[in-house]
Amino acid sequence: MFEKVIINVGGQTFITKRSTLHRYPDTKLANISETCDYFDKTTEVYYFDRNPLIFQSVLDYYRTGKLHFLSNICAEQIREEIEFWEISTADLGPCCWKYFYAVDSDLKTCNVIDTYFFHKKCSLYSSTSSLTKVKSKIWNLLESPGSSKIAFVWQIFYLCVVCIAILVSIIQSFELSRTEMKGDYNETSEEGITKRLSDHDNWIGVVSNVCIVIFILETSLRLATCPCKFNFFLSFLNVVDIVSVVGCFAHVIVGAFPDSNEAFFTFTYALVILQGFRFFRLERFIEGLRIMLLSIKQSKKMLCLLILILLISSIIFGMTIHIVEMNGDFADAINSFYWAIITMTTIGYGDIYPKTKCGQIIASVCATFGLFLLSMPIAVVANNFTDLNKRYCEHQCHLHQQKKSTWGRNDKKEFIPIKY
Known part of the structure; x- marks a missing residue:
């Protein structure tokens, strides 16, 4: 066996000692010999059709015991080469961690965007009958605005109905306030609310009922034509739709009985107001809104941590101000917790505030802590939004180049690029 080892990688020759390669016996280079498939007996050279730039770093690892790579080489390509040479990344230098492991988060973001x-999610039905085809067309009409012009028009009409329903709820609230100020109702407060909420004789009630009927039909059709009922109930907007529809029926049933409990009647009306969440279906048309919702979803761990720390901090500051301001507005522990949350979120209504010097110091510390607490998750959400938006634009550009290449092969006409 020769002490000198000549290795040709991708046409570039490297010379080293066999003792150097034996420093890591569990690797590929430590186990090469004259009988392996990579050895040429004529030239006494080991040939590997691999990347020579990465192999330079691999050979340096055998010489120095430290694994480093050039930052201008793709990290995924480096991983493939390391896997081929059977080298562990445990000895990777800390200076290379940033760009070597950053590709993981980049690939994860790209997969999320993709x-x-x-x-497009494939909607598979259990049969291929004519009824199934009709259900498929209805499902695409209701769920995919880009599937046809009719689907796009329907989505625009649906969002307009949502806006009208929200506007009607606002007008009803204004009418209640104006009527109570004028004193037109001789009923008690409970009767007045019940009368307003169940008033279907005027034009507002008619418009509200028409919107509710449209919502019920739309939700029923989507539930009936959905190919996977389990995935249907996993969607937050679908659950809101079903709850609001149930609230509509409950509201009408409760309103038919004058002796119904006011709290239950108001609760059923609140379920109806949940239909305002349907406005978030705009994310089907506005990519920025969808990216914003997606960035919030990607930051759910940090947001849950924020809520947990906020609750713990409100208990600590609330109990502290409760002890210090025992004889004032903070005699009630609930008021103390309420004040702590309002102060840490920098809202500061001013309805409850400390009056002693010690209480004011605690309030200052509480407000300062709230500033630092809120700034961290907001920065994480903003960073996720920026990253997702950047990857989305890159993906759009890549698809544009693919379309351009396909167009060029099929038709040699001039292709006008689209600016994103």
Whole structure:
């Protein structure tokens, strides 16, 4: 066996000692010999059709015991080469961690963008009958605005109905306030609310009922034509639709009985107001809104941590101000917790405030802590939004280049690029 080892990688020759390669016996280079498939007996050279730039770093690892790579090489390509040479990344230098492991988060973001924006979910039905085809067309009409012009027009009409329903609820609230100020109702407060909420004789009630009927029909059709009922109930907007529809029926039933409890009657009306969440269906048309909702979803761990720390901090500051301001507005522990949350979120209504010097110091510390507490998750959400938006634009550009290449092969006419 020769002490000198000549290795040709991708046409570039490297010379080293066999003792150097034996420093890591569990690797590929430590186990090469004259009998392996990579050895040429004529030239006494080991030939590997691999990347020579990465192999330079691999050979340096055998010489120095430290694994470093050039930052201008793709990290995924480096991983493939490391896997081929059977080298562990445990000895990777800390200076290379940033760009070597950053590709993981980049690939994860690209997969998220690809899944939510560019991969159409296949809706598979259990049969291929004519009824199934009709259900498929109805489902695409209700769920995919880009499937046809009729689907796009329907989505615009649906969002207009949502806006009208929200506007009607606002007008009803204004009418209640104006009527109570004029004193037109001789009923008690409970009767007045019941009368306003169940008043279907005027034009506002008619418009509200028409919107509710449209919502009920739309939700029923989507539930009936959905190919996977389990995935249907996993969607937050679908659950809101079903709850609001149930609230509509409950509201009408409760309103038919004058002796109904006011709290239950108001609760059923609140369920109806949940239909305002349907406005978030705009994310089907506005990519920025969808990216914003997606960034919030990607930051759910940080947001849950924020809520947990906020609750713990409100208990600590609330109990502290409760002890210090025992004889004032903070005699009630609930008021103390309420004040702590309002102060830490920098809202500061001013309805409850400390009057002693010690209480004011605690309030200052509480407000300062709230500033630092809120700034961290907001920065994480903003960073996720920026990253997702950047990857989305890159994906759009890549698809544009693919379309351009396909167009060029099929038709040699001039292709006008689209600016994103």
